């Protein structure tokens with residue numbers, strides 16, 4: 072595992088990374104070219120047997136509203152409690168999140184799928200995996216996805232001291248900053264969603280907000296692609312934050328389910344955003 076350079080690059084990176092922080096760690100590069108193959112087969116035909124939670128009727132009937140342009144993008148205030156659904160979403164917005172990567176096999180395939188549909192998502196990364204696969208994290212960043220902190224070693228944070236928790240979070244923020252050349256993570260998700268008081272305190276002290284989810288298809292336990300897709304489609308609603316995994320094991324079912332449910336959600340009128 073490569074050591075994480077801290078002192079010298081950090082000072083430089085912090086000086087250059089302020090504007091990137093204001094933009095939520097997105098940069099202007101075009102999305103990476105997707106990979107050919109199974110993930111690029113286009114939209115799956117709709118079958119009448121899957122019931123997508125419909126948008127409220129008003130969403131379809133209302134004319135598009137004029138969008139006021141803010142004078143300056145304000146830095147969002149830190150949250151002290153986990154975010155389960157998007158705050159102030161528009162009537163179609165939902166969010167995809169991917170935990171436990173970056174992974175050399177599945178993360179690039181998910182990136183290709185997201186690029187195909189021009190979707191931005193949030194990748195909730197493990198510090199160790201980032202140190203092992205910095206080029207994969209750089210591809211996530213270059214494709215303008217959001218990067219969030221998922222600890223260094225994916226421990227049960229309730230078993231660690233306050234110092235141990237802070238170390239898990241801080242090392243991960245630092246390795247993300249190193250691998251991206253300046254991105255500081257704004258969101259933190261505790262492994263298993265176990266937001267202990269120590270975890271919430273360290274999160275706040277390190278300038279991050281806690282990120283939870285509202286839709287959990289339990290893809291981590293490989294319940295079958297149909298179960299994953301049908302769970303998402305039957306429980307999604309505006310503001311939903313959907314939990315997926317791009318790392319931590321074989322994610323073939325997750326990828327197949329994404330190929331199934333993303334085009335269905337788009338056809339149902341949903342749009343994808345990041346917290």
Ligand SMILES: [Zn+2]
Nearest residue numbers: 170171262263
């Ligand atoms: Zn996890």
